[in-house]
Amino acid sequence: EPEVTQTPSHQVTQMGQEVILRCVPISNHLYFYWYRQILGQKVEFLVSFYNNEISEKSEIFDDQFSVERPDGSNFTLKIRSTKLEDSAMYFCASNLAKNIQYFGAGTRLSVL
């Protein structure tokens, strides 16, 4: 069964450093999303991406965040200068024609 894959599974970084979280969505999917989940809390929407541009973003997704689909398969989330409060699980999701969203296993980001 096709799946969304995310790397790395765990990323540790120092405050102020840049991190790039990587995702490979399901191959024929067209809509891509990033969500985050702070430990013990609910999953929160960050950004949606379609046709090589952001279609919607939340208040959390400020100027420190950016997304990119550099080639036909990868979808990345970059945090320019990490803060302690960026520590969370980050989930990538994708769907085809706004159907069911499939989630990856997530990247745990720890900012020290």
Next chain:
Amino acid sequence: GENVEQHPSTLSVQEGDSAVIKCTYSDSASNYFPWYKQELGKGPQLIIDIRSNVGEKKDQRIAVTLNKTAKHFSLHITETQPEDSAVYFCAASKNTDKLIFGTGTRLQVFP
């Protein structure tokens, strides 16, 4: 914007009993309501979903009901098994775009 409330936050049941989790949403334009199961260390996995043109949907031991007038929807799991133990999230969406999640319910099924 949309807000989704979910109750209870924790639920403990005996194996074989039923479990019910309830959610309410605020935006009457929401028309897609999925339920996700999240096991420890994994991403959310869709277990069932319902669209606003349907009042009830069932898949084996799992069922979801939707009351559009009251803006609430519920997940029903019958004949619970220990492997049903997980965190369950409801969500609401317009046209299956961004998902707004509830706060989650930790379900524990005791043998």
